Amino acid sequence: xxxxxxTETALTxxxxxxxxxxxxxxxxxHDALRVVxxxxxxxxxxxxxxxxxxxxxxEAARRALSSKAGLQALDFHQIGMFDAPDRDDRGWVLxxxxxxxVPHESLANSNDIVEVEIEDGSATSPLAFDHxxxxxxSVEDMRRRYAxxxxxxxxxxxxxxxxxxxxxxEVVYDRELPKDTFRRHVSSAxxxxxxxxxxxxxxxxxxxxxxxxxSLPESAAVLFRA
Amino acid sequence: xxxxxxTETALTxxxxxxxxxxxxxxxxxHDALRVVxxxxxxxxxxxxxxxxxxxxxxEAARRALSSKAGLQALDFHQIGMFDAPDRDDRGWVLxxxxxxxVPHESLANSNDIVEVEIEDGSATSPLAFDHxxxxxxSVEDMRRRYAxxxxxxxxxxxxxxxxxxxxxxEVVYDRELPKDTFRRHVSSAxxxxxxxxxxxxxxxxxxxxxxxxxSLPESAAVLFRA
Numbered sequence: 001x002x003x004x005x006x007t008e009t010a011l012t013x014x015x016x017x018x019x020x021x022x023x024x025x026x027x028x029x030h031d032a033l034r035v036v037x038x039x040x041x042x043x044x045x046x047x048x049x050x051x052x053x054x055x056x057x058x059e060a061a062r063r064a065l066s067s068k069a070g071l072q073a074l075d076f077h078q079i080g081m082f083d084a085p086d087r088d089d090r091g092w093v094l095x096x097x098x099x100x101x102v103p104h105e106s107l108a109n110s111n112d113i114v115e116v117e118i119e120d121g122s123a124t125s126p127l128a129f130d131h132x133x134x135x136x137x138s139v140e141d142m143r144r145r146y147a148x149x150x151x152x153x154x155x156x157x158x159x160x161x162x163x164x165x166x167x168x169x170e171v172v173y174d175r176e177l178p179k180d181t182f183r184r185h186v187s188s189a190x191x192x193x194x195x196x197x198x199x200x201x202x203x204x205x206x207x208x209x210x211x212x213x214x215s216l217p218e219s220a221a222v223l224f225r226a
Numbered sequence: 227x228x229x230x231x232x233t234e235t236a237l238t239x240x241x242x243x244x245x246x247x248x249x250x251x252x253x254x255x256h257d258a259l260r261v262v263x264x265x266x267x268x269x270x271x272x273x274x275x276x277x278x279x280x281x282x283x284x285e286a287a288r289r290a291l292s293s294k295a296g297l298q299a300l301d302f303h304q305i306g307m308f309d310a311p312d313r314d315d316r317g318w319v320l321x322x323x324x325x326x327x328v329p330h331e332s333l334a335n336s337n338d339i340v341e342v343e344i345e346d347g348s349a350t351s352p353l354a355f356d357h358x359x360x361x362x363x364s365v366e367d368m369r370r371r372y373a374x375x376x377x378x379x380x381x382x383x384x385x386x387x388x389x390x391x392x393x394x395x396e397v398v399y400d401r402e403l404p405k406d407t408f409r410r411h412v413s414s415a416x417x418x419x420x421x422x423x424x425x426x427x428x429x430x431x432x433x434x435x436x437x438x439x440x441s442l443p444e445s446a447a448v449l450f451r452a
Contacts, residue, residue, distance in 0.1 A: 011317040015279045016242040019320060053241045053318060057309045078306055081322055083283045091237040092279060094245060096307055 020095040021060045022048035022131060023076055024138035025069075026118075028155050028171050029104045033118040035135050036107065038068050042128035044114055046135070047071070048095065061098045070111035076100035079137050087130050095129075099138035101145070101153025120174065146172050150189045150210045159193050161205040162186075246321040247286045248274035248357060249302055250364035251295075252344075254381050254397050255330045259344040261361050262333065264294050268354035270340055272361070273297070274321065287324045296337035302326035305363050313356050321355075325364035327371075327379025346400060372398050376415045376436045385419050387431040388412075 024046055025036035037044040047068035051060045057078070065071040079097040087093065107113065116125045116135075123135045145152050146169065155168055166182045191211050196204035250272055251262040263270040273294035277286045283304070291297040305323040313319065333339065342351045342361075349361045371378050372395065381394055392408045417437050422430035 011244045011319065014244065014276065016244050018237045018240065018242050019245065050240065054311045057307060080304055081283060081307055085280045093237065
């Protein structure tokens with residue numbers, strides 16, 4: 001970082017990249033994992049924007065979600081910096097990919113978004129730039145987080161049945177999970193609400209909520225390994 | 227990302243940051259976790275440099291390790307982008323922090339490096355810029371990786387005793403680990419070499435090596451939780 005510190009040359013005399021942010025907002029609807037895309041001159045792309053002077057990357061990501069997709073107050077985190085020198089034909093542009101997991105209701109007031117379905121961990125529609133790769137990494141990141149605690153994106157509400165939880169995890173991991181093994185792995189992170197649900201149509205099923213400390217036993221991660 | 231695509235304005239007409247890379251190289255020597263620092267006009271700092279046009283962040287990180295610290299061929303990965311607008315008083319500079327864990331022998335041919343001891347997860351000497359925070363995040367990242375597999379940085383050689391392995395993990399996690407619990411958690415990821423060691427001075431101790439699939443059972447992570 002001190003490369004030029006001894007010289008009189010200003011930092012701005014050297015070539016500098018543009019820096020952008022993009023956000024992969026993942027959600028589940030109709031038993032499918034989906035990512036939020038927006039229409040752009042390059043076709044479908046993740047909501048993104050250029051970093052402004054004086055701004056943090058997270059502020060730029062919030063601004064992109066708001067201005068490009070009408071989405072407010074979503075949680076997200078850095079996934080990785082995309083830095084291939086030829087990734088944008090307009091010039092030298094690095095982009096920090098961010099990942100977010102939100103319940104579908106959070107998208108209710110969005111404008112002009114397109115929900116692209118994800119299959120086998122990949123977006124099923126072409127996305128601009130290297131955004132498809134950003135989606136793939138965000139799905140991998142989501143799976144790591146879902147192996148560590150119960151539905152951290154709160155795709156389910158406060159109370160749910162074990163069947164609802166398992167069906168959600170089957171969507172996230174894109175495969176069937178054995179019923180008894182699943183129950184054994186998640187039960188220590190859940191507590192009964194005392195209520196039952198008949199939403200499934202069968203006999204009343206017990207309702208659960210996340211314990212305050214919602215970390216899953218690490219043994220659960222074995223179940224969710226690829 | 228398509229913010230300016232409709233205009234005739236070039237990307238370079240907008241303010242752009244300088245982008246740098248810094249690398250926190252962690253190692254263990256004399257039962258202490260240490261990070262590699264170099265002398266710079268700002269005092270001790272992590273080896274770092276500015277990203278050049280046409281270069282990937284990883285290439286810049288390799289160049290920094292080689293030119294600033296004389297270190298070649300180390301593995302590292304992105305830890306996070308440091309983006310506070312005032313983090314560098316020379317101007318607007320973002321820096322991608324990278325983390326690396328290497329055996330102390332890998333530092334043998336380095337030039338002019340300073341090994342800064344780490345206590346309670348933090349460097350014990352002041353570092354330039356926000357490099358102390360980079361070190362803290364790199365230590366947290368190292369602990370996550372060491373909870374997931376046996377000594378992935380290969381700080382120990384190919385064969386080691388359980389005592390040597392536990393002593394290493396006690397240095398990494400900065401606390402005592404109960405002998406029997408430790409053995410139970412790591413044993414499934416190890417296999418005996420058939421040899422014994424008397425290096426400890428006591429009765430001969432069995433030697434182990436990492437299994438080819440070196441992932442620890444996820445239950446082990448419980449032991450290493452903060």
